[in-house]
Amino acid sequence: MEEQPIIQVNHVSMRFNLSRExxxxxxxxxxxxxxxxxxxxxxxxxxxxxxxxxxxxxFAIIGENGCGKSTLLKVISGxxxxxxxxxxxxxTIAPLIELGAGFDIDLTARENIYLNGAVLGYDTAFMxxxxxxxxxxxxxxDFVDVPVKNFSSGMVARLGFAIATVVVPDVLIVDEILAVxxxxxxxxxxxxxxxxxxxxxxxxxxSHSSDQVKRLCKKAIWLKHGVTQMIxxxxxxxxxxxxxxxxxGHGLVQQPPQEPEEASPQDSPPPVSSKKRFPVLDLLxxxxxxxxxxxxxxxxxxxxxxxxxLVENNLNQPLGITQSFGAFGVVLFFLxxxxxxxxxxxxxxxxxxxxxxxxxxxxxxxxxxxxxxQKVVGLMTGPTFWAxxxxxxxxxxxxxxxxxxxxxxxxxxxxWFLFPTLLFYFLxxxxxxxxxxxxxxxxxxxxxxxxxxxxxxxxxxxxSVLVNVLSFGWYVSFPLFGxxxxxxxxxxxxxxxxLMFSGINYLLTLKGMVHFKPDYYSQSPYLISFAYxxxxxxxxxxxxxxLPSLPLVGGISKVSYSVYLTHMTYGGLLMTLLTxxxxxxxxxxxxxxxxxxxALAHYRLVERPVGRLTKQLFPNP
Amino acid sequence: MAGMECDMSELNTQLAKLKKYRTLxxxxxxxxxxxxxxxxxxxxxWSLLNPLLMMVVLSIVFSTxxxxxxxxxxxxxxxxxxxxxxxxxxxxxxxxxxxGNASLMKKVYVPKYIFPVSRVLSSFVTLLFSLxxxxxxxxxTRVPITPALLLFPLPLLYVLLFSMGMGxxxxxxxxxxxxxxxxxxxxxxAWMYLTPIFYPVSxxxxxxRPLVQLNPLYLFIDCFRQxxxxxxxxxxxNTLQSLAWSLGMLxxxxxxxxxxxxxxxxxx
Numbered sequence: 001m002e003e004q005p006i007i008q009v010n011h012v013s014m015r016f017n018l019s020r021e022x023x024x025x026x027x028x029x030x031x032x033x034x035x036x037x038x039x040x041x042x043x044x045x046x047x048x049x050x051x052x053x054x055x056x057x058x059f060a061i062i063g064e065n066g067c068g069k070s071t072l073l074k075v076i077s078g079x080x081x082x083x084x085x086x087x088x089x090x091x092t093i094a095p096l097i098e099l100g101a102g103f104d105i106d107l108t109a110r111e112n113i114y115l116n117g118a119v120l121g122y123d124t125a126f127m128x129x130x131x132x133x134x135x136x137x138x139x140x141x142d143f144v145d146v147p148v149k150n151f152s153s154g155m156v157a158r159l160g161f162a163i164a165t166v167v168v169p170d171v172l173i174v175d176e177i178l179a180v181x182x183x184x185x186x187x188x189x190x191x192x193x194x195x196x197x198x199x200x201x202x203x204x205x206x207s208h209s210s211d212q213v214k215r216l217c218k219k220a221i222w223l224k225h226g227v228t229q230m231i232x233x234x235x236x237x238x239x240x241x242x243x244x245x246x247x248x249g250h251g252l253v254q255q256p257p258q259e260p261e262e263a264s265p266q267d268s269p270p271p272v273s274s275k276k277r278f279p280v281l282d283l284l285x286x287x288x289x290x291x292x293x294x295x296x297x298x299x300x301x302x303x304x305x306x307x308x309x310l311v312e313n314n315l316n317q318p319l320g321i322t323q324s325f326g327a328f329g330v331v332l333f334f335l336x337x338x339x340x341x342x343x344x345x346x347x348x349x350x351x352x353x354x355x356x357x358x359x360x361x362x363x364x365x366x367x368x369x370x371x372x373x374q375k376v377v378g379l380m381t382g383p384t385f386w387a388x389x390x391x392x393x394x395x396x397x398x399x400x401x402x403x404x405x406x407x408x409x410x411x412x413x414x415x416w417f418l419f420p421t422l423l424f425y426f427l428x429x430x431x432x433x434x435x436x437x438x439x440x441x442x443x444x445x446x447x448x449x450x451x452x453x454x455x456x457x458x459x460x461x462x463x464s465v466l467v468n469v470l471s472f473g474w475y476v477s478f479p480l481f482g483x484x485x486x487x488x489x490x491x492x493x494x495x496x497x498x499l500m501f502s503g504i505n506y507l508l509t510l511k512g513m514v515h516f517k518p519d520y521y522s523q524s525p526y527l528i529s530f531a532y533x534x535x536x537x538x539x540x541x542x543x544x545x546x547l548p549s550l551p552l553v554g555g556i557s558k559v560s561y562s563v564y565l566t567h568m569t570y571g572g573l574l575m576t577l578l579t580x581x582x583x584x585x586x587x588x589x590x591x592x593x594x595x596x597x598x599a600l601a602h603y604r605l606v607e608r609p610v611g612r613l614t615k616q617l618f619p620n621p
Numbered sequence: 622m623a624g625m626e627c628d629m630s631e632l633n634t635q636l637a638k639l640k641k642y643r644t645l646x647x648x649x650x651x652x653x654x655x656x657x658x659x660x661x662x663x664x665x666x667w668s669l670l671n672p673l674l675m676m677v678v679l680s681i682v683f684s685t686x687x688x689x690x691x692x693x694x695x696x697x698x699x700x701x702x703x704x705x706x707x708x709x710x711x712x713x714x715x716x717x718x719x720x721g722n723a724s725l726m727k728k729v730y731v732p733k734y735i736f737p738v739s740r741v742l743s744s745f746v747t748l749l750f751s752l753x754x755x756x757x758x759x760x761x762t763r764v765p766i767t768p769a770l771l772l773f774p775l776p777l778l779y780v781l782l783f784s785m786g787m788g789x790x791x792x793x794x795x796x797x798x799x800x801x802x803x804x805x806x807x808x809x810x811a812w813m814y815l816t817p818i819f820y821p822v823s824x825x826x827x828x829x830r831p832l833v834q835l836n837p838l839y840l841f842i843d844c845f846r847q848x849x850x851x852x853x854x855x856x857x858x859n860t861l862q863s864l865a866w867s868l869g870m871l872x873x874x875x876x877x878x879x880x881x882x883x884x885x886x887x888x889x
Contacts, residue, residue, distance in 0.1 A: 016887055078730035081883035095729060102725050104652060106659075115652065118645035119729055 005090075006171060006202050007053040007076060012085035014046040014071050014226070045071040046226045048085070053219075055170075058203040060217035060234055062210065062241055068226040069206045073173055076204065091170025094120070094201075096161065105149035109140060109159060112148050116163045130166045137192075138162040158185055165192055172201045190216075210238040279549035281336050282557035284540050288336070289560045291329030296413055297571045297591055299324040305584050320528040327526055330417050331478050331533035337421055338482020341428045342435045342442075342492075350618035351432055355425045357614040359418060360399075362565055362607045367398035369602075370411070370569040377573060384573065386410065404468045414568040420475035427476065439487040443501045446480050450508050458515055474512020477505045481534065489541060562603040563595065571595045638732055645731065646739050653714075653743035668750035672703050676758065683819050691821050696758050696850050701818035701842045703751045704776070708784050708838060709809040711744035715788025716795045716805060723889035733882045734875075737792040741785050748777065755849065767852030775855070776845040782867035783837055786874030793881045796888050816842065837866035 046068045053059045061069050074080045076087055077095040102119040103112050113134055117127040135141055138158045148156060165172075174193065193216070197203050207213050213220060213234055220237040222229040229244075230237050299308035300323075312324060321328055344351055371394055374384045389397075389410045396402040397410035403419045427446050428435055434442035450473055456462060457470035484502055487493035493501075509530075513521050520526040540547070556563075571591050578587035658664045676699040684694055691697050718736035719726070726733060752773075759766075794801040816838050817825070825833055833839055840863045844855040855863075 074727075079727065080886055093730075102729055102731075106656070107652070115648050118642070118648040119725070119731055121641040121645070123644040 004055045005052045006055045007059075007090075007204070008088040009049060009051050009072075009076070010086050010088075012046055012049045012072075012075055012082045012087060013044060014068070014075060014080060015083040016043045016045055044226050046075070046082075046223075049221075049223070049226070049228050050085075051221050051228075051231050053202060053204065055202055056197075056200060057219060058197060058205065058217040060205045060207065060213040060220040060237075061223065062207060062213060062220055062238065063223040063229075064245070067223045069223060070175060071226075072223070073175055073204070073206055076171075077173055089171060092167075093171045093173060094164050094167065094169035095173045096164050096175060103148050103156065103160070106147055108145045108147050109135075109151075110144050112159070113163055116160070117166075120164065122167070134159075134162045134166055137165075137188075154182065154185070161189055161192075165196065168196050168199045168201050170200075170202060171204060172196055173204045173206075175206045210242055214238055278340075279554065280540050280544040280547055281339065282549075282554045283547060284332055284537060285336055285557045285560050286553045287536070288329040288332035289556065289563055291325035291332070293563065293567050293571070293592070293595070295324040295326030295329070296568050297575060297588060297595075300326065300413070301572070301575055302584055305588075307585060307588075319532070320525045321532060322525055322529050325529075326413070327529040328533050331530050332537060333417065334421070334424075334475070334478035335482035335485070335533065335537045337424065338479030338484075339486045341424075341479070341483055342439065342486050344428070344432065344436065345620050346618065348429055348432050351425075352429050353618050354614050355422075355429075357610055357617070358561075359422065361610045362561065362602065363400070363415070363418070364398050365606045366562075366565040366569065366602060367394065367410075370566075370573075373570070374573060377577070381577070384576070386573075403472060404465045406464060406468050411569050411572070414565065417475070420472045421479070423469070423472060424476045424479040427480075435483070439483075439492045440497060440501075443480070443484060443487075443493075443497075446476075447501065447504050447508065450474070450476060450480075451504075454508060454512055454515070471516040474509055474516060477509040477512070478530070480505055482537075485537070485541070559599055559603040559607075562607050563599040566598045566602050567595045570598045642732055642735055646735055646742070649735065649739035650743040650746065653740060654746060657743070657747075665750060668747040669753050672699055672706065672751045673754045673757065675702060675706075676754070679819055687820070689821050689824070693762050693764065693850060696755070696762055696764055697821075697846065698819055699755055699758050700846050700849055701816070703748060703755065704780055704842050704845055705813055705816060705818055705838060706751075707744055707748040708780055708787075709813070710747070711741040711784045712788045712791055713805065713809070714740040714744060715784070716791040716802060718788070719792045719796050719885055720799070720889055726886060726889065733885060734789065734878055737788045737878075738785060741781070741788045744784075745777075745781055759849070764850065765852060769848050769852045769854055772848050772854065773845070776841045776848070776863070779844070779863045779867040780838070780841045782871045783841070786867075786870030786872070789874035789878040793877055793885075796881075796885050812836075812838070818842065834862075837863070837870070840866065 049068075049072065061072060063069050071080065073095070075082050076089065077093050078087075078089075079095075102116050104115060107115060110131075113131060114124060114127050117130075118124075122130075135144065138155075138161075140155060140159060143151065143155070148159075151159070172193065193203065203216065205213065205217055217234045219232065220234040221231045222237050222241045224244075230240055298305060299312060302308065308324065315321070316324060344354075346354075370386075374386045378384050378387050389408075393402065393407060393410055396405060396407050397415065400415060400419050400422065402409065403416065409416060427449060430449075431442045431445045434445060453470045453473045457467055457473070462470070481502060484493070484498055484505070488495065488498040510521075510527075513526065517526075571594075574591040574594055575587050578590055581587075582590060654665075658667060661667060663670065676695055679702070680695045680698055683689065683698070715737040718740045719733065722736045725731065726736075791801060791805060816836055817833065822830070822833060822839075840859055844859050844863060847853045847855050847859075
């Protein structure tokens with residue numbers, strides 16, 4: 001019976017997120033989300049602690065302040081759930097961690113005895129029978145009906161101790177409480193504890209005073225910075241602990257063998273995610289996002305806006321940039337999507353699943369939420385612009401089906417670029433193994449499909465749905481350029497091959513544009529914007545090592561799809577609503593802020609959960 | 622089989638815990654009530670007087686200002702009002718349950734759901750007192766006493782379970798975002814105006830009528846009114862919808878709470 005274990009602590013680690021404790025308002029939260037590396041500021045109070053306490057064997061936990069003693073006690077008594085590992089306790093626990101926890105200072109001693117008894121799980125009848133005993137032990141008969149707020153701290157401790165020890169528990173946890181109260185009471189408490197041990201309670205005792213430990217306990221564990229230093233006979237552990245203290249505490253013993261990822265909380269870098277490997281792509285994507293948002297919420301809606309005109313006259317027109325950066329930004333997006341495609345791991349099924357889940361659910365939900373919001377706004381201000389679209393058109397818009405069917409865009413300028421992206425991903429799905437392993441075949445295959453499609457659309461009497469689909473085909477050339485750049489840069493394709501493929505690709509782009517969007521070719525210098533985007537992309541990649549990697553940029557890049565889905569919808573609505581009150585510039589600024597907020601909410605509530613689900617469904621090999 | 626056994630033993634320990642902490646739950650409810658009316662002369666009488674006085678004020682305002690065509694307006698008003706007041710009060714109180722008892726939770730192990738549940742229950746006790754006010758109004762306005770009245774605990778049970786679920790979710794939210802406290806006040810006000818409490822359902826335009834049916838509080842209030850005011854049994858549709866809402870919200874609340882409770886302690 002002696003060796004029967006009563007407490008088993010198995011590989012318990014306790015992690016606190018230091019910075020998270022500061023997050024208690026949405027504003028702080030948004031800021032922290034943007035600087036997402038702060039989330040990883042972790043602190044281990046306990047690391048891989050294991051030990052067993054046998055029944056009837058007084059056990060001590062020693063160590064200096066902040067070494068994790070109290071955390072360990074709280075884990076044993078069930079207040080904290082360990083971050084990893086497990087704790088098994090056979091029997092009841094009386095935690096004397098903080099005496100008087102659960103006292104309501106406005107209630108009297110009598111009421112508090114019942115309340116605190118209830119906190120420990122004792123019912124009223126039982127407390128009635130023990131009331132006398134408690135008050136006798138606490139020696140507080142004169143203060144029975146005095147509110148506890150008028151007690152001294154010693155009196156509170158006496159009452160607390162008396163209540164907690166009214167039943168002989170299987171495990172008695174005592175945390176440095178004997179320092180309170182006068183000398184006589186300390187003696188009395190120690191006496192009581194000895195009695196309880198004799199009656200079969202197992203004592204878990206925490207202290208940094210080794211005298212008491214030696215007197216009361218048989219075995220001990222010594223913790224330092226949450227790491228087990230020594231377990232064994234109380235005498236020996238105490239001596240080692242004292243020796244360590246005397247030599248200045250530098251005799252640091254072993255670190256736990258596993259968990260290599262954790263360093264001290266100050267200098268630990270955030271875990272590297274797959275996106276993190278391309279800070280330059282984050283930067284380019286952020287730039288692209290700003291360009292598109294600027295176009296859609298600025299000059300696109302109000303060509304006479306002074307700020308828009310200023311940029312237009314002094315930057316865009318001299319340089320020949322069309323659509324106030326809109327086309328520029330979108331082409332940048334295309335290039336990035338293309339650049340990342342050859343990096344996809346896994347098979348076709350997982351690729352298709354990942355891309356469809358990444359694209360569709362956020363799209364559907366953003367349309368649905370915007371439909372609701374504009375309905376509500378419509379009730380207050382009269383029908384909005386979007387009220388003129390029928391439910392069918394909304395559904396088509398939310399599924400991108402309006403493009404093949406040749407129906408109008410519900411939300412102008414937002415989703416059209418997703419359709420070519422989807423077409424490109426279709427090619428990616430078709431040639432996925434080649435994209436991963438055989439770049440030349442992949443490029444040739446894509447160009448063949450593009451050229452064939454273009455030829456068919458131009459010369460065959462195809463049904464209109466197919467022609468509509470193919471009319472978006474020429475945009476696919478842009479992401480294909482991105483993939484070509486990746487292969488060239490990673491030396492998977494020679495420069496000659498690159499030139500040849502990009503030349504053919506360029507000619508196909510030109511042909512597609514001339515055929516399907518003649519105005520892009522003749523009136524607005526769309527291709528010049530493309531050239532700028534391509535140059536900027538190449539420049540970014542070339543200067544990668546020179547560019548700083550800013551956490552804020554990483555954050556913005558992460559939410560870019562959410563911003564893309566919500567900026568034109570919510571942004572457009574807000575601009576319409578706010579301009580009469582704030583003027584165009586004021587509305588623009590406020591809208592930017594609110595769009596950022598909506599996009600963040602969308603990211604948190606839709607895009608990220610869907611992303612997690614996707615990761616679970618299609619884990620990376 | 623092993624899974625089943627595990628589930629059963631899990632359930633058993635939960636039930637044992639519930640039994641063990643029953644006293645605590647009662648004590649906490651008592652404490653809430655004591656604190657609520659501490660040092661007021663009329664004490665518990667206020668839970669009866671409050672709805673009565675509110676009813677008087679509102680019925681004067683609305684019967685002179687708007688002239689809704691509702692027979693027995695006072696009882697129409699008070700039935701809706703006590704249920705909604707209970708809902709908003711209990712959920713608001715439950716919202717602060719975790720943050721308000723943080724110091725206790727950090728020191729002793731107690732099942733954490735006890736705190737929001739006790740807040741909702743103490744509000745429920747107030748609701749029961751308020752029923753006396755309904756009875757008084759019923760006597761004064763000579764509402765016929767029908768056998769249907771015996772079913773009155775049913776809507777109260779619906780709203781109790783619904784509020785418990787909602788309260789648990791809110792208490793979790795409040796731990797992670799203290800802003801919830803401020804936001805929720807706005808939400809309940811909006812919710813109150815969207816619920817036919819002091820206006821008849823008929824003033825709502827036809828195209829929005831289905832939306833009203835989606836408002837669980839309206840379902841509960843309607844059920845209560847059918848029993849008390851019109852002496853009619855609730856419809857099957859209403860019963861099914863109400864049950865689905867209340868049990869669904871309770872289940873969802875428990876699920877959210879269970880998932881998040883291990884983390885609370887790190888945030889409070």
